[in-house]
Amino acid sequence: MMRDTFVATTTALLDEDPRTALVLADISAEAFLPVQRRHPDRVLNVGIREQLMTGVAGGLALTGLRPYLHSYAPFAVDRAYEQLKLDLGHQDAGAVVVSIGGSYDASEEGYTHQSPGDVALLDTLDGWTVHVPGHHDEVPAMLRAAARHDDRVYVRLGVQENDRPHLDGGRLRVLRRGGPLIVAVGPMLGPVLEATAGLDVTVAYTNTPRPLDADGLRVLTEGEVVMVEPYLAGTSAAAVSSALAGLPHRVLHLGVGRGEVRRYGSWRDHARAHGLDAAGLRASIVDFLGQDT
Numbered sequence: 001m002m003r004d005t006f007v008a009t010t011t012a013l014l015d016e017d018p019r020t021a022l023v024l025a026d027i028s029a030e031a032f033l034p035v036q037r038r039h040p041d042r043v044l045n046v047g048i049r050e051q052l053m054t055g056v057a058g059g060l061a062l063t064g065l066r067p068y069l070h071s072y073a074p075f076a077v078d079r080a081y082e083q084l085k086l087d088l089g090h091q092d093a094g095a096v097v098v099s100i101g102g103s104y105d106a107s108e109e110g111y112t113h114q115s116p117g118d119v120a121l122l123d124t125l126d127g128w129t130v131h132v133p134g135h136h137d138e139v140p141a142m143l144r145a146a147a148r149h150d151d152r153v154y155v156r157l158g159v160q161e162n163d164r165p166h167l168d169g170g171r172l173r174v175l176r177r178g179g180p181l182i183v184a185v186g187p188m189l190g191p192v193l194e195a196t197a198g199l200d201v202t203v204a205y206t207n208t209p210r211p212l213d214a215d216g217l218r219v220l221t222e223g224e225v226v227m228v229e230p231y232l233a234g235t236s237a238a239a240v241s242s243a244l245a246g247l248p249h250r251v252l253h254l255g256v257g258r259g260e261v262r263r264y265g266s267w268r269d270h271a272r273a274h275g276l277d278a279a280g281l282r283a284s285i286v287d288f289l290g291q292d293t
Contacts, residue, residue, distance in 0.1 A: 001136040002157040003028070003100055009140045010068055010098075011035045013147055014042060020147060021065040025053040027100075028070055050075040051083045057095045058087035066094070066147055072101035073115035073156065081121055089125050094150035096143070098157060103231050103256050104270035105159045116232045116256035119209070122154055123235065130210035131155045132186030132230065135165035138207055154210075158230065159267060160187040168206050172216035176203040180224035180289055183217070185209050185236075188228045188276070195281035199291060209236060214243035221249055226285055229255040230276070252288040254281065 007028065013020045014035050021042040022032065029036075029045045036043035042065070046052045050071055057067035069076065076099045077084065088095055099118065100106075106113035122128045129151060131142045139157065146153045166173055172183065175193070179200040184192040189205050196203060204220060206213060209229070217225070221244055227236050233255030240251055254275065261273045271277045275284055 001161065002133060002139055002159070005136040005139045006070070006098055006143065006155075006157060007031045009143045013068075013143065014039050017066075017147060018042075019064065019066045021057075021060050021067045023053045023057045023060070023067055023069045025050045025069075025071050025075065027072060027075075050080045054080040054083035054095075055087045058083070058091055058093045061088070061093035061095055061150070062091065066096070066150065068096045068098060068143075070098045070100075072106065072113055073099035073103075073118045074101070074113060077118040077121055077154075078115050084122075085125055088152055089127065094152050096146045096153045096155065098143075098155045100157050102156050102158060104261070104274075105267050107261075107267055107270050108264050110264065111260055111262075117235075118156065119154075119229075119231045120235045123210070123238070127152050128210060129153045129208065131208050133157065133207050134162040134186040134189050134205070136161060137165035138167060141167060142207075156186070156231075158187050160190075160230070160271075162187060162190040166205050166207070168208060170206075170208040170211075170213065172204040172206050172213045172220060174202060174204050174220070176201070178202050179291075180222070180226070181217075181220045182226045182228065182285065185227070185229040188230050191271075191276065191278045191281055192228050194278035195285060199285070199289070201285075201289070210239070212236060212239040212243060214239075217243045218247065221247060223248065224250050224252075224289060226252045226254065226288060228276075228281060229253075232256050232258070250288075252284065254284055
C-alpha cells in the first residue's frame with residue numbers, strides 16, 4: 001500500500017510541478033511508465049545502477065530540479081552510500097530518497113534485499129530528514145512537503161502498517177498517558193500499543209525520527225525511556241542521549257538485532273525473531289520497567 005501511494009503521489013507531483021524529477025534504477029519502473037511517457041525529460045530510468053541514479057539526481061538538483069529517487073533500501077542507501085555522501089552531501093545538493101524493503105520487508109529475497117542499518121548509515125551524514133511512515137495515508141504529506149524545499153530527505157516505506165494514520169508534524173504525538181515513556185517509530189506503534197496494554201506507561205509516536213523531537217522527549221521523560229524502532233536497535237542512541245543530556249534517565253533501545261536471521265520466512269517471522277512482535281516487545285519492556293499486570 002505505501003509503495004502504491006508513493007507511485008500515485010509522485011506521479012501527481014510530476015504532472016503538477018515542472019520542477020519535480022524522478023530517477024529510477026529499474027525498481028518500480030513499470031508503475032511509472034505512463035508518467036514517463038508524458039514527461040520523458042524528467043523521468044529517467046538508468047537501469048540497475050543505483051550509484052549512477054544518485055549521481056544523476058545530484059546533477060539534476062544542481063540545475064534547479066527537485067529529484068526523487070527510488071529503490072530497495074540496501075541499494076538506495078547501502079550500495080549508494082558514497083554517492084549520497086559526495087554527490088548530494090558534499091555538493092550540498094538536495095534530493096528525496098524513497099526506499100522500500102528496509103530491514104526485513106523483503107525477507108523472501110534473502111539478505112541482499114535487507115537493510116536494517118539504513119537510518120544508522122544516514123546518521124553519519126549531515127542534514128538528512130528521515131521519515132518512517134506508519135500508515136500509507138501518512139506518505140502523501142511527506143512527499144508533497146519535500147517538494148517545497150531543497151533539503152535532503154529519506155522516506156522509508158514499509159509493508160507493516162498501523163491500523164490508522166497519525167500525522168505528527170515532526171513532533172512526538174502522545175497517544176496514551178501514564179508512567180515511563182515508550183516511543184514508537186512508524187509501524188512499531190501498533191505492536192507497542194498491543195504490547196503495553198494494561199501497563200502504566202506513556203506511549204508517544206513519531207514518523208519523523210530525524211531530526212528527533214528533542215524538546216518533546218525532554219518534556220515527556222520522567223526517568224525511563226524505551227525507544228522502539230523498525231531498524232537497527234540503538235540507531236537513535238546518540239540522538240536520545242543528546243536530547244536528555246543533564247536529565248537522570250535510563251534508556252532501552254529495541255529494534256532489529258545485529259545477528260542475521262538466515263531463514264527466509266515472512267516479515268512477521270523476522271519481527272518475531274528480533275523480538276519486535278507484541279509478545280517480544282512486552283517481555284522486553286516488562287523486564288526493563290519491572291512492571292506487569
